[in-house]
Amino acid sequence: MMTNRAPFHLAYRPLAPFTESLAQGDVEAILAVGDAEAHRRVAVVAIALKRYRGQHGDYPKSLSALAPEYLDPVPPDFIDGQPLRYRVTDDGHFVLYSIGLDGVDDGGKMSLPGPEIFSKDKDGFFLGPSNVDIVWPRPAAE
Secondary structure, three states: OOOOEOOEOOOOHHHHHHOOOOEHHHHHHHHHHHHHHHHHHHHHHHHHHHHHHHHHOOOOOOHHHHOOOOOOOOOEOOOOOOEOEEEEOOOOOEEEEEOOOOOOOOOOOOOOOOOOOEEEOOOOOEEEEOOOOEEOOOOOOO
16 A cells, blocks of 8 residues: 655656656656656767767758768657757857756756756646756857
């Protein structure tokens, strides 16, 4: 028999049926796994972007240019199943990110170092870190 049932809704809906009767520790584990997978996908795509630039001199205009030579297929954002968010910047770098566990596109806003803040919806359901995306960091210097 389970005690301390934790209400929980994750932005990534395919996981929702598995989270209805989880204890708090299980909720935290699901959040950690989702966060890790989103970070992994961003890292894999960032590596492919670097390889593309090494061969072509510039970053591609869209992630679809990575398939099939560098990634087949290009992995979607783990959180919402949509393509990872990507744009080339005016200074020749790129912005690449997942919308993060809160399921909200914050335009590539990175979290600051420190303890993560988890938000809850109006019913008290855990949503994950709020107001931040999972962003591939830009270089500090050339």
